[in-house]
Amino acid sequence: MNKACTKTHPKPSVTVGSRTTLPITTENSVFLFPDGLPAFEEAKQFVFTCKPETSPLLFMCATEPANLGFACIDPFLICPEYKPRISDADAAFLEINDTDEILILSIVTASPDVRKTTANLQGPLAINLRTRKGKQIICDRQDYPVRYAIWDALERMAEGPTAEITAADTNRSAA
Secondary structure, eight states: OOTTOOSOOOSSEEEETTEEEEEOSSGGGOEEOTTOBTTBTTOOEEEEEOOGGGTTOEEEEESSSTTOEEEEEOHHHHOTTOOOOOOHHHHHHHTOSOGGGEEEEEEEEOOSSGGGOEEOSSSOEEEETTTTEEEEOOOTTOOOOSSEEOHHHHHHHHHOOOSSSOHHHHTOOOO
């Protein structure tokens, strides 16, 4: 059982860095991934949770099966130069009217050696906050790593604001 995936949520929103991302307390807190995720096509509905002690990670928890969950991170926090492109087909699928309604997250792969923990920048999650519809996309014709090491970026974040990571970097939208 994934202990990070819980059914109760004490806060009305999740904040990652300086960006408020998702309301998580109502029936409307369920996000639909109509195609599921690669290798998990049967899981179509997810809830996101975040705890201060695990920030900046948040957890994407399937409603069915209840024990399926993924750690995620805002890729703009760990890779300020990240600029994923969403294909026209994916934009139509997600019903995107404005880039401000899109949230991009990267799935994290944990390692027993935390210095080897990675995030998938090549296949991020794109979520339309207006329609609550999401999809794992592929950054078409972009050469982002599937296993981007995040340890150094997390250490910089723990040390506080730096010249490399600014508030403007964390608020960039997918173009």
